[in-house]
Amino acid sequence: MRIDHLSKQQPAHPGIIHVEPLFLPENVIKALTIDNLIFGLDNDELKVLLVKRHEPGHDNLWALPGGWIRYDENLRDAAARLLEEWTGVKNLYLEQLKAFGRIDRFPNERVVTIAYYALVSAENYQDVIALSAGDVHWASVNNLPELIYDHAEILSYGIKFLRHQVCHQPIGFNLLPEKFTLLQLQALYEAILNTTLDKPNFRRKIMKMDLLTPCNEKQQGVPHRAANLYRFDPEVYKQLSESGFSFEI
Known part of the structure; x- marks a missing residue:
């Protein structure tokens, strides 16, 4: 330092x-x-x-x-x-x-x-x-x-x-790794908002925004069933915002 x-x-x-x-x-x-x-x-x-x-x-x-x-x-x-x-x-x-x-x-x-x-x-x-x-x-x-x-x-x-x-x-994505699971994304919002979110509703809302790009990869080295990995696409968000899109969680 x-x-x-x-x-x-x-x-x-x-x-x-x-x-x-x-x-x-x-x-x-x-x-x-x-x-x-x-x-x-x-x-x-x-x-x-x-x-x-x-x-x-x-x-x-x-x-x-x-x-x-x-x-x-x-x-x-x-x-x-x-x-x-x-x-x-x-x-x-x-x-x-x-x-x-x-x-x-x-x-x-x-x-x-x-x-x-x-x-x-x-x-x-x-x-x-x-x-x-x-x-x-x-x-x-x-x-x-x-x-x-x-x-x-x-x-x-x-x-x-x-x-x-x-x-x-969508600033919360800055706290996540580049590749993340939907569960990690939900955990992020639960940590910041200090609340518990309904899993199906949260995933449905997030996926409906079309801001996530599938990495076509799964988690590695986890003791549970490996989940799919995603990336946040800032360019898509920029384009959607210019068209009047409003990000709401």
Whole structure:
């Protein structure tokens, strides 16, 4: 994991520890930060990547991974840079969520944060999972530790927003492997929506959309009957959307 331009006075992760101005890199905007909500799917459970803070008054509390924005970068570029630094993965699905700027959200300083959410695919999850030790941890959204500052508020908003988005846009496919079964797809929606879906109705609705392409392959090495594998076809979705198609789960 790459960390940029550290000095002896700077903490190991300048992106997550908001320190006094004396210790800030010269090329960052003092009052503006990025906080990334990084979601992944693990054994049919929705998880979010958290980092542990080590600072007076907040030692051992967990936080969303993020960092300071440089003067010479756009907001999205800053979010993508910080996302890669924390996960080691490029080109993840990334969207801006909301700005959080409550006056008292940060002690002794006026700091506004721009929240983004990212979705880590099953293949990339296995790469990021190597970070899940010590000060970096994948936590279940249903069993969260105490979070620093207003990060619990940010995460709560982000989870609700994600639940709404997956029902109206096919972004959930970004959490799956490239090839997946219908059962895996249903488990994805059940994990995000925190509910149980009727299997026949779900499959009928999904297949009726014509967004899945059969891979003409079956699962390998599973202890049960191997299921057919599918791919999501973004080009078909684009064409259908231009014709007035509405994605609804």
